[in-house]
Every structure is written in structure tokens, then in C-alpha cells.
Amino acid sequence: MNTIPEQNFLTAEKGLKSWLTTLDHKRIGILYLISITFFFFVGGLFALMIRLELMFPQDEFFIKLDDFNQVFTLHGVIMIFLVIIPSVPAVLGNFVLPLQLGAKDVAFPRLNLASWYLYMFGASFALFSIFTGGVDTGWTFYAPYSTTIDRSVISMTMAVFIIGFSSIFTGLNFIVTIHKLRAPGMTWFRMPLFAWSIYATGILQVVATPVIGITVVLLVLERLLGIGIFDPTMGGDPVLFQHFFWFYSHPAVYIMILPGMGIISETITAMAHKNIFGYKAIAYSSLGIAFTSFLVWGHHMFVSGQSEFAAMVFSFLTFFVAIPSAIKVFNWIATLYKGSISLDTPMLYTFSFLILFTIGGLTGLFLGTLSVNVTLSDTYFVVAHFHYVMMGGSIIAFLAGLHYWWPKIWGRMYNEKLAKIACGMVFVGFNVTFISQFLLGLKGMPRRYATFTSEFAQLNGFSSWGAFLLGAGLLLTAIYLIHAVYKGKPAGNNPWGALTLEWTTSSPPPHNNFEKSPTAHYGPYDFDKIVVESTLDD
Amino acid sequence: MEASYSDRPKHLAHHFAESKQQYDSAKLGMWLFLLTEVLLFGGLFLAYSVFRAWYPETFVNANKELNVILGGLNTIVLITSSVTMALAIRSIQLDRKEATLKYLFVTLLFAFTFLVIKYFEYSHKFHEGQLPGKFYTFEGIDGTNPHIFFSVYFMMTGLHGLHILGGIGVITWMMIRVRKNEFSSQYYTPLELTGLYWHLVDMIWIYLFPMLYLIR
Numbered sequence: 116m117n118t119i120p121e122q123n124f125l126t127a128e129k130g131l132k133s134w135l136t137t138l139d140h141k142r143i144g145i146l147y148l149i150s151i152t153f154f155f156f157v158g159g160l161f162a163l164m165i166r167l168e169l170m171f172p173q174d175e176f177f178i179k180l181d182d183f184n185q186v187f188t189l190h191g192v193i194m195i196f197l198v199i200i201p202s203v204p205a206v207l208g209n210f211v212l213p214l215q216l217g218a219k220d221v222a223f224p225r226l227n228l229a230s231w232y233l234y235m236f237g238a239s240f241a242l243f244s245i246f247t248g249g250v251d252t253g254w255t256f257y258a259p260y261s262t263t264i265d266r267s268v269i270s271m272t273m274a275v276f277i278i279g280f281s282s283i284f285t286g287l288n289f290i291v292t293i294h295k296l297r298a299p300g301m302t303w304f305r306m307p308l309f310a311w312s313i314y315a316t317g318i319l320q321v322v323a324t325p326v327i328g329i330t331v332v333l334l335v336l337e338r339l340l341g342i343g344i345f346d347p348t349m350g351g352d353p354v355l356f357q358h359f360f361w362f363y364s365h366p367a368v369y370i371m372i373l374p375g376m377g378i379i380s381e382t383i384t385a386m387a388h389k390n391i392f393g394y395k396a397i398a399y400s401s402l403g404i405a406f407t408s409f410l411v412w413g414h415h416m417f418v419s420g421q422s423e424f425a426a427m428v429f430s431f432l433t434f435f436v437a438i439p440s441a442i443k444v445f446n447w448i449a450t451l452y453k454g455s456i457s458l459d460t461p462m463l464y465t466f467s468f469l470i471l472f473t474i475g476g477l478t479g480l481f482l483g484t485l486s487v488n489v490t491l492s493d494t495y496f497v498v499a500h501f502h503y504v505m506m507g508g509s510i511i512a513f514l515a516g517l518h519y520w521w522p523k524i525w526g527r528m529y530n531e532k533l534a535k536i537a538c539g540m541v542f543v544g545f546n547v548t549f550i551s552q553f554l555l556g557l558k559g560m561p562r563r564y565a566t567f568t569s570e571f572a573q574l575n576g577f578s579s580w581g582a583f584l585l586g587a588g589l590l591l592t593a594i595y596l597i598h599a600v601y602k603g604k605p606a607g608n609n610p611w612g613a614l615t616l617e618w619t620t621s622s623p624p625p626h627n628n629f630e631k632s633p634t635a636h637y638g639p640y641d642f643d644k645i646v647v648e649s650t651l652d653d
Numbered sequence: 654m655e656a657s658y659s660d661r662p663k664h665l666a667h668h669f670a671e672s673k674q675q676y677d678s679a680k681l682g683m684w685l686f687l688l689t690e691v692l693l694f695g696g697l698f699l700a701y702s703v704f705r706a707w708y709p710e711t712f713v714n715a716n717k718e719l720n721v722i723l724g725g726l727n728t729i730v731l732i733t734s735s736v737t738m739a740l741a742i743r744s745i746q747l748d749r750k751e752a753t754l755k756y757l758f759v760t761l762l763f764a765f766t767f768l769v770i771k772y773f774e775y776s777h778k779f780h781e782g783q784l785p786g787k788f789y790t791f792e793g794i795d796g797t798n799p800h801i802f803f804s805v806y807f808m809m810t811g812l813h814g815l816h817i818l819g820g821i822g823v824i825t826w827m828m829i830r831v832r833k834n835e836f837s838s839q840y841y842t843p844l845e846l847t848g849l850y851w852h853l854v855d856m857i858w859i860y861l862f863p864m865l866y867l868i869r
């Protein structure tokens with residue numbers, strides 16, 4: 116029988132104050148988990164409001180036409196800046212990375228806590244904006260609309276600015292941690308691939324995020340002082356705003372997806388009990404993605420009036436981004452070959468990821484193709500594409516990671532049967548929602564419209580039912596995961612029989628992570644050399 | 654093996670094995686932070702390049718309105734302050750606390766001098782109506798959209814000025830910590846990081862000065 120160790124990081128100190136002043140990376144990860152989950156459900160509610168409105172062709176079936184733009188903007192802003200960007204690094208990166216490296220904490224624990232406070236401070240600006248006029252610009256805040264409307268744009272963009280700094284500090288902290296705090300024996304190429312992906316993400320966070328910072332500062336100054344640099348009537352250039360914005364926001368796509376890819380490398384090896392195929396190829400492709408992602412921002416601007424030559428170059432370079440992503444997918448599939456695969460919940464989510472991310476990635480190539488893009492630009496095809504990458508990629512990988520590390524975080528196992536049902540609901544609900552939207556886009560339905568003609572009715576209705584199923588699946592997930600925290604069966608140190616260092620310490624880990632500072636004696640996936648039994652009792 | 658708790662120096666945080674590891678980490682972190690600063694300013698440098706390419710004549714003519722003497726003086730002030738900052742760090746390496754305090758104080762004085770000179774420049778521009786964007790009222794610069802030049806000028810020098818203010822805060826804090834005997838030749842990492850920051854702020858000005866004042 117497994118038991119929960121009496122001394123662990125959860126019991127080390129008691130009371131709300133001990134949580135709000137904690138410097139323990141594991142506790143900070145949990146603080147993020149709570150806040151991000153809250154915003155995930157807020158953003159999800161906005162999504163359901165959109166789908167309710169679009170269920171039938173009538174105007175104002177559920178929300179007023181005027182409010183519709185606000186609702187999809189808030190859905191986008193919250194999901195991107197408050198949920199997906201911080202999700203994997205700030206929650207799982209915080210909790211798992213130091214454990215995987217065999218470190219006692221991240222390099223700068225106080226900066227780590229400060230990042231969480233910055234996140235909450237920024238989030239409060241976002242909430243303030245919602246209650247003082249909101250924003251209806253879309254999450255992209257394009258000028259000159261965003262600089263002229265009478266809405267609460269300043270506080271929303273300041274939220275983006277502040278949360279951006281939270282993201283920078285998280286990335287910086289992780290880069291230094293990986294460089295300087297690896298345990299003895301933990302060479303670069305003995306690092307788990309999750310750590311590699313967090314490293315590549317950190318580079319993107321540090322290099323790309325300041326640019327969105329200065330962009331929103333310029334936007335705020337444009338509103339406050341009319342500096343005119345984005346205003347065509349004053350000799351400024353609104354397309355310059357788009358360049359600024361996408362110089363950050365394309366790499367941001369990889370800030371969102373790279374850590375998810377890292378999770379998949381962990382779950383796929385642990386669940387197939389097999390060494391990863393092409394370790395170095397996967398590690399280097401993370402860096403390759405980080406690098407190429409800076410060269411393709413113009414593919415968001417094919418119809419903006421940028422020069423045709425630039426558009427051709429951006430289109431060409433966009434195909435290059437696909438190469439490192441494809442390297443990863445092929446290596447994961449090859450890892451499964453002849454593995455002994457356990458079909459536990461993390462593995463089901465991993466399969467979901469492989470399917471959904473591949474669809475999302477391939478449709479990205481459609482959109483990167485110049486001539487096809489001109490037709491599909493601003494249709495539901497684009498919406499479906501990035502939901503396949505953001506939700507089907509990042510969020511599904513996040514769920515895979517949560518289910519994989521949940522027993523490590525709390526020491527307790529969730530109800531596997533419910534988990535598998537919920538995973539099925541999420542997978543089916545997601546595909547119903549967004550395959551419909553691919554078809555809608557191909558038929559020419561424009562995105563961001565509050566209403567549509569009857570020819571789009573059937574697919575829209577279909578999409579809405581899918582969204583409700585998806586929402587129900589996620590709600591069920593939240594319920595059994597929270598239940599597991601209090602009532603789950605003790606899981607033991609290593610429920611999956613995995614080899615990375617976090618599984619060698621107790622579940623939940625002690626305050627200092629390890630009883631004795633660990634040494635890495637073998638690679639993270641040497642399943643051919645070492646056999647570890649699962650500690651889960653059946 | 655880890656050192657036992659009793660022989661760990663006071664400044665060494667619990668999650669580091671030894672001082673050097675902590676020092677290296679802090680330094681790497683600071684360099685990464687400086688990289689983000691470069692990119693923050695990078696956006697403004699880009700805006701500058703775009704508009705200078707679009708309105709070359711305006712930039713040449715508007716730049717004549719800037720006071721090269723005051724700008725040059727400020728350049729000298731900042732470069733000298735970088736020297737005194739370096740001397741402050743050298744002094745703490747030699748355990749000369751009084752000298753450290755003295756050099757930090759001089760650095761602080763230079764920082765204030767910079768701001769005072771900047772204040773005179775700004776107030777002259779305010780007076781003339783050479784202001785950013787829609788507040789621009791000056792007449793007498795040939796070329797299209799002269800207000801854009803002053804938008805760029807005020808954004809770049811303004812953001813830089815904010816960094817000087819930040820530097821003043823940090824240097825003051827460092828002086829307090831030196832006085833409290835927190836640093837010695839064994840441990841002066843925060844002081845060194847402050848120096849790195851100050852040199853960067855100085856460097857950015859060294860780019861701003863020719864870009865804004867010396868267009869001919």
C-alpha cells in the first residue's frame with residue numbers, strides 16, 4: 116500500500132500567508148495553476164457565449180450585436196495572454212523543471228514569486244478593463260481602430276504589458292536554472308526533453324516579449340498623446356503596428372506550443388516504456404523552431420498591403436518552420452514503434468495531441484501558401500487552424516502533462532475511468548467544434564461576424580453542440596482532478612514507471628525536493644538499461 | 654559534497670551549492686535582462702529607421718532644432734559616470750568601503766546632472782511647441798510631418814530618461830547596502846549587476862546621441 120509522506124512541501128507550512136509568501140517553486144506552480152484555471156474557465160465561458168450566439172442564424176439570439184465583438188475579444192485576450200502563454204511554463208515548468216534537473220529550486224526564487232504577483236497584477240488590469248468599457252478590437256489590438264475607439268483599451272493593453280514582464284522573468288529564471296543548477300551528472304544531453312523545450316521557450320520569452328511590451332506602450336502613447344506613429348492621417352503607419360505586433364505574436368505561438376511538445380516527449384516515452392527515438396533531433400529542433408519563428412511574422416499580413424516580395428519571402432520561410440515540427444512528430448511516432456504502450460490517460464491525451472497538432476500544423480501550411488491564404492484569410496478556416504494548434508496542441512498537451520504529473524504534485528491518483536471518459540469527450544467535442552469551422556471557412560464564412568445567412572446554419576449549429584460537449588468534458592476534468600487532491604488513492608513515487616529524476620523523490624516531494632541531492636547516473640529515457648516498476652496498486 | 658550549514662556564507666541562498674554558482678547565475682540572469690532591454694529599445698530604433706527612411710528631409714531639418722552642445726555635454730556626463738561606476742566596483746573588490754561610497758555618490762551626481770540638462774532641453778522644446786504628435790505647434794521646419802520626428806525624439810529620450818531614474822533608485826539602494834556592510838571583496842554581486850545595468854543605459858545614450866543630434 117502506498118502512503119502519503121507526512122513531511123512534504125504541502126505540509127511544510129500552513130495557512131494562506133505561507134502560500135502567498137512562498138518561495139518554493141512547487142507552491143508557486145500551484146498558485147499559477149489555481150489562477151490560470153480560473154481564467155481558463157472565464158475564457159471558456161466567453162467561448163460558450165460566442166457559440167450560443169452562433170447556434171442559430173437569428174441576430175441577437177443570445178448577445179447583442181454590439182457586445183459580440185467584446186465577447187470574442189475577451190475570449191481571445193484571456194485565453195492567449197492569461198491562460199495559454201503562462202500555462203505550461205508557469206505551472207508545470209515551475210513544478211517539474213527543478214525536479215527534473217535535480218535542483219532544489221529555480222535560480223531566482225524571489226523573482227519567481229514576483230512573476231506570479233506581476234501576473235495577478237496584470238490580470239487585475241484585464242478585469243478592470245472588462246468592467247470599465249471592455250475592448251472590442253480582437254486580441255490583436257490593430258491600430259487605428261484600437262487607438263480611436265472609446266473603450267477601455269489602455270488598461271487591457273497595460274495588462275498585456277505587465278503579464279509580458281511576468282513571462283519574461285519566468286523565461287529568464289528557467290534559462291539560468293537550466294544553465295547553472297543541473298545536478299551532478301546531468302549533462303545537457305542527459306536532460307529530459309521537457310527541459311530542452313522549456314529552454315527554447317525561455318529564449319523566445321526573453322527575446323520576443325519585450326517587443327510586444329514596447330508595442331503596447333506605443334499604442335497607449337498613441338491614445339494618450341496622439342504621437343501619430345500608427346496614424347496614417349499624421350504621417351504614421353498602421354501596418355507598422357502589425358509588424359510590431361506579429362514580430363512578437365508569431366514567436367508567441369511557439370511560446371505556447373514548444374513546452375507542450377516537451378510534455379509529449381515525456382509522456383510518450385514513459386507510456387511506451389521506450390527510449391525516445393532521435394533525442395538530439397528533438398532537442399535541436401526545439402532550438403530550430405525558436406530560431407525560425409522570428410523570421411515568419413509577415414505571414415499574418417499577406418493582405419495588409421505589405422510588399423509582394425516580402426510576402427513571398429515570408430511565405431517561403433513559413434514552410435521552413437514546418438520542418439522542425441515535423442521532425443518531432445515523426446520521432447514521436449517512431450518512439451511508439453515496438454514500444455509496450457500503456458493506454459493510461461496521459462497517453463490518450465498524447466494521442467489526441469498527435470492527431471490534433473498534425474491537423475493544425477498541416478492546415479498552417481495551407482495558410483502559409485500565398486495564393487491560398489488570400490482566399491482563406493479572415494475566414495473560419497483560420498479560426499479552426501489556430502484552435503487546432505492552440506487548443507488541440509497546447510491545451511491538450513497541458514492536460515496530458517497535468518494527468519501525467521498530477522500524482523507527483525499531490526501524491527494522489529485521480530479516477531482513471533472518469534479521466535478516460537472526459538478525455539474522449541474533449542477529443543470528440545473539440546473535433547466536432549472545429550472540423551465544422553474548417554468547412555465553414557472553406558464555404559467562405561468570415562470570422563468575427565455576429566450573424567450569418569441560413570446556408571451556414573447547419574455547420575454552425577453542429578459546431579456549437581461540439582463546444583458544449585467540449586465544455587462539459589473540461590468541467591468533468593476539473594471535478595475529478597480536484598476530487599483526487601483530497602480523496603484520491605495514494606499513487607506512490609513512480610506511478611508510470613518513468614526514469615526522469617522527478618519520479619525518484621516522494622510524491623508529493625519534500626520541501627527541498629530530494630532527501631539527498633541526486634546524481635544523474637543514466638539518461639532520462641534509458642528504458643533498455645533500467646527497469647522501474649510502477650508504484651500504482653491495481 | 655555540499656558544505657554543511659555552518660560554513661556557508663550568509664549571502665549564499667539555500668538552493669545553491671557554492672558562491673560561484675550563485676554569482677554565475679546572477680550574472681547570466683542580468684545579461685538576459687539586459688538583452689530584453691535592448692529589444693525593448695529595439696522597437697523604438699525600428700520606428701526611428703522607418704520614419705527616417707520615409708521623411709529624410711524632415712529628419713535632417715528637425716535635427717537642427719536639437720541642441721548639440723547640451724546633447725554632447727550629456728554624453729560626456731554619462732560616459733564619465735560609467736567610469737566612476739567602474740571605480741566603485743573596483744573599490745569594493747579592494748574592500749575599500751569609503752571609496753566605494755564616494756564613487757557611487759559621484760555617479761549619482763552625474764545621473765542628476767544628466768537629468769537637469771535634459772530638463773532644460775525639454776522645457777525649451779515645450780516652450781517652442783516642438784512636441785510629439787498632435788501637440789506639435791512649432792512652425793519653421795521644412796519637410797512633411799515634422800511632429801513625427803519629435804514623437805520619436807521624445808519616446809526615445811523619455812524611455813531612456815526613465816531608465817536613468819531607475820538607475821538612480823538602484824544606485825541609492827546600493828549605497829544603503831554598502832553602508833550596512835553587506836558587501837565586501839568576497840561578495841558584491843548586486844553592485845556588479847548595478848554596474849552592468851548602468852553601462853547599458855549609458856550605451857543606449859551613446860547610440861541615441863548621434864542618431865538624434867548628429868544627422869547631417
Ligand SMILES: [Cu+2]
Binds near residue numbers: 364
Ligand atoms: Cu504565425
